[in-house]
Every structure is written in structure tokens, then in C-alpha cells.
Amino acid sequence: MSPHPDYGVTPLEGLPSRVTICEVGPRDGLQNESAVLPVEVKAEFVERLVDAGHTVVETTSFVHPKWVPQLADAAQLLERLATVDGVRYPVLVPNERGLDRALALGVRDIAIFGSATESFARRNLNRTVDESLEMFAPVVDRARGAGLGVRGYLSMAFGDPWEREVPLARVVDVADRLMALGLTELSLGDTIGVATPGRVVALLDALVDRGIPINRIAVHFHDTYGQALANTLAALRRGVTTVDASAGGLGGCPYAESATGNLATEDLLWQLHGLGIDTGVDLGKLVETSVWMAQQLxxxxxxxxxxxxxxxxSA
Structure with a gap:
């Protein structure tokens, strides 16, 4: 289904011809839902997303079930999932124990979850920023040695509910240290949705000035203040070509107060396809999937x- 058969496509100069969507609904979306869905439903969700055209689907997490009970069945999900060649299925791992489990199940892409601020690092990881980087170092080293792709999330990159504005210099410093571990991709997280386009541009420019290639940077916006699409467009104008989004707008962050849902993938598709930007994702199939998931929830x-x-x- 083309989203603009009746309304036309009008490109803008300075934008990429293709954008990769990292679909985070099955992990970042479902982890923040009060309902705990059966593993069969989660597997069907991932498979539907792939059938709609997604080539990157963040599938689950090996964070301890005490903290994220919604994803306690990670191993069972991966064992039953019908994977497709050419599709990446990243799994969030918090530490070396999580990596061990991922490797045992044949996972080929992992993600780690860091913080730009001390307040969030202590609440989310029970560590300082320095201690969290020390924890991640052997995880990334072993994963890269095994040929895995490693995505690193940098949360609170634009604002923090406890520290409020986060200095650009601090975000750039932590980002640089994360990339130095050997990441294949860095995703900048607007965890509480407070970013505006000027701040997005300033951070991206500062990261590039530090030597981090723009083609290794992804963006992950929440829509708390209705800014996610505007922020995405600002990032695309600066050369970003990977955008995180969640089918149906599922999810937020269980550790951050005031964090509403992620940017909805369908809303992102409407904008990108109207700009003539290829994503490979079928909007009609994705809408059907999100309506189905809403019914499950x-x-x-x-x-x-x-x-x-x-x-x-309706659900």
C-alpha cells in the first residue's frame, strides 16, 4: 500500500533517498506495556513486522526478568522465531551473562544500553557512567570478536528528568567513549522526548566534529511533546539514514518518568514516503499489524x- 496514492509525493532537497527503520516495537515497545503477552503472540508480531518489509527488528532483551518481566521469555521467543535471511534481529544484552545467552542461541546482532547522565545510569544500571562503560567493554569486545554487530544506545542524550538539560559536551564525551569500545552503530536516545530540532542539529554536528561518522549514527525519538517527526526531519537533513521507531507507537521507558511512547513507525512512514524516501516497508501491512497488536493489548x-x-x- 502506497501511503500517498491520492496526495502525491514531493521530495525536499538535502534528504537521503533511502532510510533504514530500526523497528523497536517487540523490545522497547512491549517492555513498557503492563500486559505480558504469550510468546506465540510475540513471535507472530516479529514475523508480521518482517513480512511488512522491515530488515531490522529489535526482538527482545536479556535483562533480568525481575526488571523487565514482560520479556522474561526471551530464550523461548528466539528458539521459536522463524527468521528470514537478510533481516537483522538485534537483542538487548546488559552484561556478559546476557551475551553468553545470546551467543548460545545464535544471535548475530546485539545492543547495549548506556546513559549520558549519572542519574539515569544509577537508576537504570545501578552503576556510574564510568562503571557502566567498564561493564560494556568486554561485552562489545567479545561480541565483535565473534563477528556480531553491536548497536549502542545512548539514553538521555537530549534531557534528563532529574538533571534537566544535559550539556552537549557531556553527551559527546560519553558517545565518543562508547564508540571507542567498538560499536557498529550509535543510537541517540531522546528518552523523555524533550528534544527540539535545533538541539538535534547541534548534537549531530558536535558528534561529527568529534570524528564519529554520521553514517554510524541513528536517532531514537520519543513523542512526549509532539516533536519526534520534526526532530527526525532535522536529523535526516544532517545525513542520518537510520531511524528507530515502534509499530503503533508502542513503548516508552520504564525507568524514566514522563516518557511517553516512541515515534510510531506508521507516522514516520507517512512522512518519509510523502517525501519520496524509500524504506522498503509496506504501510498497509504495518497498519494491519498494529491494529492486531492493539487488540492483543x-x-x-x-x-x-x-x-x-x-x-x-478499536482494540
Whole structure:
């Protein structure tokens, strides 16, 4: 389904011709839902997302079930998942124990989750920023040695609920230290959704000035203040070509107060396809998937595009 058959496509200069969407619904989305879904439903969710055209689907997490009970069945999910060649299925690992489990199950891509601020590092990882980097170092080293791709999330890159504004210099410093561990990709997280386009541009420029290639940077925006699409467009203008999004707008962050859902993948698709930017993702199939998932969760999707394209549909 083309999202713009009746409304036309109008490109803008200075934007990429193709964008890769890192679909985070199965992990970042479901981990923040109160409902704990059966593993069969999670497997079908991932498979539907791939069928819609996604080539990167963050699948689950090996964080201890005490902290994220919604994803306690990570091993069972990976064992039953019907994977497709050419599709990456990153799994979040918190430490070397998590990496051991991932390697035993044949995982080929992992993610680690760092913080730009001390407050969030202590609440989320029970460590300082320095201690968390020390913990990640052997994880990344072993994973890269085994040929795995390693994505690093840098949370609170634009603001923190306890420290408020986060100095650019601090974000750049932690980002640089994360990349030095051997990451293949760095995802900048607007964990509480406070970023605005000027701040996005300033941070990206500062990271590039530090020597981090723009093609190794992804963006991960939350829509708390309705800024996620504007921030995405600002990032694309600076050369970013990987954008994180969550089908149906699922998820937020269980450790950050005031964090609403991620940027909805369908809303992102409407914008990108209207700009003539290729994503490889079929909007119609994705909308069907998000309506189906909303039914599993017992609530309607918060995505404006899902609502617009499925009038009368309800959970």
C-alpha cells in the first residue's frame, strides 16, 4: 500500500533517498506495556513486522526478568522465531551473562544500553557512567570478536528528568567513549522526548566534529511533546539514514518518568514516503499489524496514522 496514492509525493532537497527503520516495537515497545503477552503472540508480531518489509527488528532483551518481566521469555521467543535471511534481529544484552545467552542461541546482532547522565545510569544500571562503560567493554569486545554487530544506545542524550538539560559536551564525551569500545552503530536516545530540532542539529554536528561518522549514527525519538517527526526531519537533513521507531507507537521507558511512547513507525512512514524516501516497508501491512497488536493489548494504537487509516477500528 502506497501511503500517498491520492496526495502525491514531493521530495525536499538535502534528504537521503533511502532510510533504514530500526523497528523497536517487540523490545522497547512491549517492555513498557503492563500486559505480558504469550510468546506465540510475540513471535507472530516479529514475523508480521518482517513480512511488512522491515530488515531490522529489535526482538527482545536479556535483562533480568525481575526488571523487565514482560520479556522474561526471551530464550523461548528466539528458539521459536522463524527468521528470514537478510533481516537483522538485534537483542538487548546488559552484561556478559546476557551475551553468553545470546551467543548460545545464535544471535548475530546485539545492543547495549548506556546513559549520558549519572542519574539515569544509577537508576537504570545501578552503576556510574564510568562503571557502566567498564561493564560494556568486554561485552562489545567479545561480541565483535565473534563477528556480531553491536548497536549502542545512548539514553538521555537530549534531557534528563532529574538533571534537566544535559550539556552537549557531556553527551559527546560519553558517545565518543562508547564508540571507542567498538560499536557498529550509535543510537541517540531522546528518552523523555524533550528534544527540539535545533538541539538535534547541534548534537549531530558536535558528534561529527568529534570524528564519529554520521553514517554510524541513528536517532531514537520519543513523542512526549509532539516533536519526534520534526526532530527526525532535522536529523535526516544532517545525513542520518537510520531511524528507530515502534509499530503503533508502542513503548516508552520504564525507568524514566514522563516518557511517553516512541515515534510510531506508521507516522514516520507517512512522512518519509510523502517525501519520496524509500524504506522498503509496506504501510498497509504495518497498519494491519498494529491494529492486531492493539487488540492483543486491549487498547487502541496511539499512532495518528493508524487511527486515520482505520476509522472505527478499536482494540
Amino acid at each position: 486491549g487498547r487502541p494504537s496511539p499512532s495518528r496514522t493508524v487511527t486515520a487509516l482505520t476509522p472505527g477500528a
